[in-house]
Amino acid sequence: MSVGSLDLQDTAADHGRGVLESRLTRLGREEFARDVWARTPLLTRAASDFSDLFSPGAVDELIARRGLRTPFLRVAKNGTTLPEASFTSSGGVGATITDQLDDTALWRAFADGATLVLQALQRTWQPLTDFTSALSTDLGHPVQANAYVTPPQNRGFDAHYDVHDVFVLQIAGTKRWVIHAPVHPDPLRDQPWTDHRAAVAEAAKGEPVIDTLLEPGDVLYLPRGWLHAAEAQGEVSVHLTLGVHNWTRHALAEQLVQSALALLRDDPAMRASLPLGVDAPDDDLAFVRERLAAALTASDPVPRFHRARRAQGRPEPMGPLAQLAALEGVTADTPVRLREALAARLEGSRLSTRVGWLDLAEAEAEQVRRLLDGGEHTTGDLGQDLVVRLLRAGVVVPATG
Known part of the structure; x- marks a missing residue:
């Protein structure tokens, strides 16, 4: 190779x-x-x-001055991870957390x-x-x-x-x-x-x-x-x-199976109990396989896949004071941009992101579609009421140019 x-x-x-x-x-x-x-x-x-x-200076800064706790650090020697108690202690007055x-x-x-x-x-x-x-x-x-x-x-x-x-x-x-x-x-x-x-x-x-x-x-x-x-x-x-942290075909298969099982919850025949005294459920197993195969064919794992992907990441850091100042200072020409790493998707008229979802009016959905294309926009482009909603939800942040 x-x-x-x-x-x-x-x-x-x-x-x-x-x-x-x-x-x-x-x-x-x-x-x-x-x-x-x-x-x-x-x-x-x-x-x-x-x-x-x-x-190296960052190492010293993080260890000596940032008040880090486990599990943000582990220690290893000769192939063995040392116990946390061997390198942690209380932070002293006002910070008595012991790890x-x-x-x-x-x-x-x-x-x-x-x-x-x-x-x-x-x-x-x-x-x-x-x-x-x-x-x-x-x-x-x-x-x-x-x-x-x-x-x-x-x-x-x-x-x-x-x-x-x-x-x-x-x-x-x-x-x-x-x-x-x-x-x-x-x-x-x-x-x-x-x-x-x-x-x-x-x-x-x-x-x-x-x-x-x-x-x-x-x-x-x-x-x-x-x-x-x-x-x-x-x-x-x-x-x-x-x-x-690789997404794999196996992970996609898990999402597909979970989507199929969700469909089968609404099937009364699948919610039925097995017979009394069942020993070898051959007939029932054949029935379940048939219904499961049909559900797998009918299932759409994509929404579940995107929800799982969103859950594994974090959006761009956002300071609450700066966000509040932006919200209180909205004018007709306030520049904003989509918060980075938000994994935002417009699914019909619902905007799904790492910080939650918003249901939009049809006109708002069109404006948000433009926002998802990137770049800066103003309240004049998007509408002041929509910008206020998006700022409050943490979906957009002030654009600093």
């Missing part, structure tokens, strides 16, 4: 290019989808300068060779909130961000595989990555590597597909299921892992 390695070139983001191309792979979305996505690892040297996204990060305990663990894993950084570090949202838009799959901080000559985890695709962005230091082909291709989220522990350990003894040092600015893409182990070299290593 081939592994791409691209030559250095200008990586400045161009207008019209998503972050997948401009920051991570230098491949267009169609090329990445055709040749790489869910198929093979991709190593891109000097893909970008990621200092705007994360840094806040203890910077002294974390320093001692780190100095003793432990890896610090800052989790769900898309929730706690604004540059990564924006970046993961943009990448999720590029890919059409939810994305999360973790940071791995490893002391010199240490590794946090032995060879394993993830149940999601990852983009590894080396931020500081260097780290050796050893990659082996899958023993269980395309694992689902309930099929962790520990289900195949012996096969993983055996495969990790073989010839690797990739054995390389990642340096700051390098990016490694790994589809789910590919085995990997990483070890810091002569200095502290900081890397980001952008985890892509």
Whole structure:
């Protein structure tokens, strides 16, 4: 199986290019989808300068000054995750919650060779909130961000595989990555590597597909299921892992089955009890199969699929004070825009979003359709009453130009 390695070139983001191309792979979305996505690892040297996204200083800021709690951090050493009580404590007067990060305990663990894993950084570090949202838009799959901080000559985890695709962005230091082909291709989220522990350990003894040092600015893409182990070299290593929580055909099948079962709830014959003393329900099973097959054919899983997708992501952050000021200051020419990462869909005259739904009049639906096309609009374009409703619902935000 081939592994791409691209030559250095200008990586400045161009207008019209998503972050997948401009920051991570230098491949267009169609090329990445055709040749790489869910198929093979991709190593891109000097893909970008990621200092705007994360840094060693960000690690210290998050651990020492942000009052983070578990599970926003875990600690691993020699392949084992340490108990949370070993690195958490009370925050002191006015913040007596007992599971806040203890910077002294974390320093001692780190100095003793432990890896610090800052989790769900898309929730706690604004540059990564924006970046993961943009990448999720590029890919059409939810994305999360973790940071791995490893002391010199240490590794946090032995060879394993993830149940999601990852983009590894080396931020500081260097780290050796050893990659082996899958023993269980395309694992689902309930099929962790520990289900195949012996096969993983055996495969990790073989010839690797990739054995390389990642340096700051390098990016490694790994589809789910590919085995990997990483070890810091002569200095502290900081890397980001952008985890892509893949939607799969299996997930779509689950949505289809749930839609079919919802239809069958309205079928009196399917709500009927089985006979008394039933032992082997062969006749009933044949009847159920027939009705279920018909329901599967008649079902439309798309609305349920979109609801599930919306539930897995978060919209653009919105400050309540700025939103209130915008609402109270609406005039005939107030500029607004659709809130980003809202996963908004107009289904008939109902607007469905990550923050709820609104039923619209026919004329309003036409105006909202224009809003969904992107760009800035004014109350003169949309109607002041509609803008007020959309601001109050958190669907639009002030446009700052």
